[in-house]
Amino acid sequence: MAIPKVCGIETEYGIHVPGGDGNPIAASSVLVNAYATEAERRTDWDFEDETPANDARGFTRVGSLAPVVETHLANTVLTNGARYYVDHAHPEYSSPECADPLSCVLYDKAGEEVLRRSMRAAAHVYPNAPGAVVYKNNSDGKGNSYGCHENYLMDRAVPFAKVAAAIVPHFVTRQIFTGAGKVGAETAALDRSAVTFQISQRAEFFEEVIGLETTLKRPIVNTRDEPHADPRRFRRLHVIVGDANLAEVATFLKVGTTAIVLAMVEDDVSPPRDLTPADPVRSLHQVSTDLTLARPFMLSDGSTATALAVQWELYTAARKYADHYGLEVLGNDGVGEQVLQRWEAVLHGLEQDPSTLFRQLDWVAKHRIVEAYRERHGCEWGDSRLAALDLQYHDLRPSRSLHARLGMERLVDDEAIASAVTTPPADTRAWFRGQCLARWPEAVVTANWDSLVFDLGTDPLRRVPMMDPLRGTAAHTAALLEASSSPAQLLERLSA
């Protein structure tokens, strides 16, 4: 049976220091540390339970490169329950656990605000240093990519192979609404002389269908098995194939449609026919470069379909699934139904005229201004002004951001985002983590997704496990926290 689709988004931001010494690790550390000192007290992240080398297929890796965990780098936990740190020479914001896709949009936008505040804090702490500029994108246009990962809570009882097989058609085709758009191409996977604009930032960096890697030979389905919860009950599907979205509608659909398809797998519901592409990696690349959305690719059964047709079949199956099973696993307040309605509307829009979605989808919005710029200035493809336009779409500074000027449709307002920068979601364990950090910053010495460690000034340190992402909510712990005047009292009551 499907379980609640607790979800989160982990974004590695691009960082550029105009006139700087070109050390992105130092520049990223400055941002995170300045934010931690200025805006939040620093709480160290605890790596004890991190096992990025565990593979969901049931074996521990042998002979491949282990992801490097650099514990000496800036690393902090925020009072909204997020983790904010330096990863692979990029500042990374991992959102708190969210109970529904709309909440996920809110905490993803709160992450952008954290990065904006970090730029301001760094300018304040280091007034003479050249300021770093942060970009929410996935590539530098020169063959280097960095990720925007999603994660979804799954029932451990469902075999991973079944999840992987069922999700491939969605991951190959969802880019027609989740793509962030890109001028040109930058890897050997595509014919760089022929691609002028493509739908996805990330697609051309994928080389395998399934695997554990995240930094090379990237797979469409990533097998990293870190549940950050009770491993007997849960898995946490780690998704690396997506683009970083600025458009709220795109993020909402990216997370919402994926959550529904995953819930269907858990309930053993599938579309009437197998939609798996015969060559998923090639189809992923082809879909990204086909702005007409009309070119079919071959499915494994020998028939052909376009990305749009695959999405229509997934949507139709999802609608039928929702009618039978309901969508409570996507949260209360009808969020699941909103996802379905948006999904249908966007597919209609893409079918009739994609350009009508310029206020909803990143790739359409970017394509529109690139084409308008080309027309106005008579630029050829390959003109660096078009590449600059592409990069600057993702610039987070309000004074420079092009995205912010496009009047994109909003799903969450600025007031809610400002509140989400410091307040955790009330309906997951992020509430307990964030509230403890806000109340007793001196006592929480380390924090992790599934535990908090308190130093009460007496030996030994006390570890509070949080093995269920849906426990530790405001409903469970608000009264307890209210009634505890000290962390010692809280721990006493918790163990009672």
Add this chain to the structure above:
Amino acid sequence: MAERELKRKSAPARTETEVIEEAPAASERGEKIKAELDDLMDEIDEVLEDNAEEFVRNYVQKGGQ
């Protein structure tokens, strides 16, 4: 499936009717959108990095996950 097919088939017909009945409104709307785009492109010309070539050349990232 059948229901969705129906909806999709009926959609273009509805659009055609709208186009015929609301032609003046539609063209006004089109002009408004074009004027908005012109203003937007003026603004973009103002905020776009001055030296695009240098900016693009220097934007180099270390690969990540």
